[in-house]
Amino acid sequence: xxxxxxxxxxxDADNRGGARAAVAHxxxxxxxxxxxxxxxLDMGVGLDRLDGYRDGLAAAGLAADPGLVEPGDFTxxxxxxxxxxxxxxxxxxxxxxxxxxxxMAAGALRALRAAGRRVPEDVAVVGFExxxxxRYAQPPLTTVRQPIEEMGRQxxxxxxxxVAGEAGGMHLVLDTELVVRASS
Numbered sequence: 102x103x104x105x106x107x108x109x110x111x112x113d114a115d116n117r118g119g120a121r122a123a124v125a126h127x128x129x130x131x132x133x134x135x136x137x138x139x140x141x142l143d144m145g146v147g148l149d150r151l152d153g154y155r156d157g158l159a160a161a162g163l164a165a166d167p168g169l170v171e172p173g174d175f176t177x178x179x180x181x182x183x184x185x186x187x188x189x190x191x192x193x194x195x196x197x198x199x200x201x202x203x204x205m206a207a208g209a210l211r212a213l214r215a216a217g218r219r220v221p222e223d224v225a226v227v228g229f230e231x232x233x234x235x236r237y238a239q240p241p242l243t244t245v246r247q248p249i250e251e252m253g254r255q256x257x258x259x260x261x262x263x264v265a266g267e268a269g270g271m272h273l274v275l276d277t278e279l280v281v282r283a284s285s
Contacts, residue, residue, distance in 0.1 A: 118276070118277060122153075127157075134194065137154040137171070137198065138201060154199055184208065206226050207242070225243075229245045
């Protein structure tokens with residue numbers, strides 16, 4: 102994670118915009134009970150993805166329900182446990198989940214299978230990262246792709262500029278892309 106409080110240069114993916122796009126995708130076929138499994142909320146990336154989730158709900162005209170927000174820890178086990186908690190909630194069932202990482206989404210898929218829920222028919226799932234986990238999940242996971250190679254190139258460029266003595270804090274935020282697969 103990046104501590105936004107310190108001046109200096111950094112390159113990051115548009116975590117907030119990527120999360121917003123994920124929720125817009127989930128809402129577009131008319132899903133209305135869209136939950137999120139967050140990353141750690143003491144990390145900038147976790148907060149940004151939660152903010153993007155809320156942006157996406159607002160854009161779709163959906164109220165933010167605190168009961169649809171479950172904390173996670175970026176692990177598969179954490180994702181499975183959070184999904185199990187969401188499934189146990191009283192009231193209308195969740196019909197979509199945005200997990201703030203592919204590993205947590207994979208855990209959510211496992212918990213949904215164990216509960217006899219079909220993906221995407223009963224519950225659609227979107228992750229974040231476009232890791233190998235997403236491609237090999239069952240079903241393959243819709244996810245937000247981060248421009249990893251471009252982030253590396255730009256980080257190198259910023260580092261070289263710093264070494265050359267050019268002025269400090271450059272903050273580059275690179276676009277993400279929604280990769281749609283069978284889980285949504």
